Amino acid sequence: MTTAQTYAEFAAREARGVSHAYERLSSAVSGDDEMLALLDNLPPAKRQPNLLFGVVRFLGGPVEDPAAFHDYTVANWPLIEVQMRARATQTNEAGRCAVLLPVLSMLPQPLALLEVGASAGLCLYPDRYAYRYGDRKIGEGEPVLDCEATGLIPPTTLPEVVWRAGLDLNPLDVTDPADVAWLEALIWPEHAHRRARLRAAAAVAAADPPSLLRGDLVDDLPALAAQAPVDATLVVFHTSVLYQVPAPRRAAFTELAGRLPGHWVSNEAPEVLPYDDLPDPPDHAHHNVLGLDGRPLAWTRAHGQAVRWFG
Numbered sequence: 001m002t003t004a005q006t007y008a009e010f011a012a013r014e015a016r017g018v019s020h021a022y023e024r025l026s027s028a029v030s031g032d033d034e035m036l037a038l039l040d041n042l043p044p045a046k047r048q049p050n051l052l053f054g055v056v057r058f059l060g061g062p063v064e065d066p067a068a069f070h071d072y073t074v075a076n077w078p079l080i081e082v083q084m085r086a087r088a089t090q091t092n093e094a095g096r097c098a099v100l101l102p103v104l105s106m107l108p109q110p111l112a113l114l115e116v117g118a119s120a121g122l123c124l125y126p127d128r129y130a131y132r133y134g135d136r137k138i139g140e141g142e143p144v145l146d147c148e149a150t151g152l153i154p155p156t157t158l159p160e161v162v163w164r165a166g167l168d169l170n171p172l173d174v175t176d177p178a179d180v181a182w183l184e185a186l187i188w189p190e191h192a193h194r195r196a197r198l199r200a201a202a203a204v205a206a207a208d209p210p211s212l213l214r215g216d217l218v219d220d221l222p223a224l225a226a227q228a229p230v231d232a233t234l235v236v237f238h239t240s241v242l243y244q245v246p247a248p249r250r251a252a253f254t255e256l257a258g259r260l261p262g263h264w265v266s267n268e269a270p271e272v273l274p275y276d277d278l279p280d281p282p283d284h285a286h287h288n289v290l291g292l293d294g295r296p297l298a299w300t301r302a303h304g305q306a307v308r309w310f311g
Helices: 003-015 020-030 033-039 049-058 066-075 077-086 094-106 177-185 192-207 221-225 247-259
Strands: 111-116 130-133 136-138 144-146 148-150 161-168 211-214 233-239 263-268 288-292 295-300 306-309
Touching: 003 020, 003 033, 003 049, 020 033, 020 049, 020 066, 033 066, 049 066, 049 077, 049 177, 066 077, 094 130, 094 144, 094 192, 094 233, 094 263, 094 288, 094 295, 094 306, 111 221, 161 221, 177 192, 221 233, 221 247, 247 263
Parallel strands: 111 161, 111 233, 130 144, 148 306, 161 211, 233 263
Antiparallel strands: 130 136, 263 288, 288 295, 295 306
């Protein structure tokens, strides 16, 4: 897929109906030869829309008007390029816990959670957040994670988590204002509710900071998994991570995750982690597939706002 096609698809499938600003920007970039030439000098994994838009926001640039965005980006490209090469889209969306909760609640308790691609580790606290599925609320406190659930009866209890750890090539520190600022820059412009949710989740994590290891998802996973208490159910999980991993390494990880003790919970795009005989997605928007031990269970939206169960 060309860079132009990547931006056009992002506008049509991910941003449409979710972020008017990013839909306009990505559509404009898809037809902007000057911008595309700059992006094509980057490695393919560094050309993605969310990374470009997040870096420009992080640097204080404009993202509401495509013309102003073009002028700012071209004028400041050396600085933007440095940031894009150094950073990754480590979107740490606590809302994704709402689509993980139905699976985590059905597993033998207590749980030992190990998140691959953990970023700052906000998804390691599914037992500390509150949830609202329609008119059903679970848990107390903040943040409250809203999720539209179809095809399943939402859980009635929170999981019991006795151990939590994360693995990431570049862990972010939830107590570091600069790292939290990068996480905020990755939230789409109109999503004030997600910024408030991030701050509330960051406060939860900062009160009991997670154990995060800088390491590789294949080389360093077995040793970290071995640290989990033997009297808890190990759950290795990841959400929207594997698209950043080269295909051979991705295959090595899925083989490893499938043979570790405990369970493997995945939430990835179907083209990234394919399954046989998936039902049709609910619509043409971008959806992930929630899976348990290599078996698909549900379609989910990227920020945890909806889950449609079919498993």
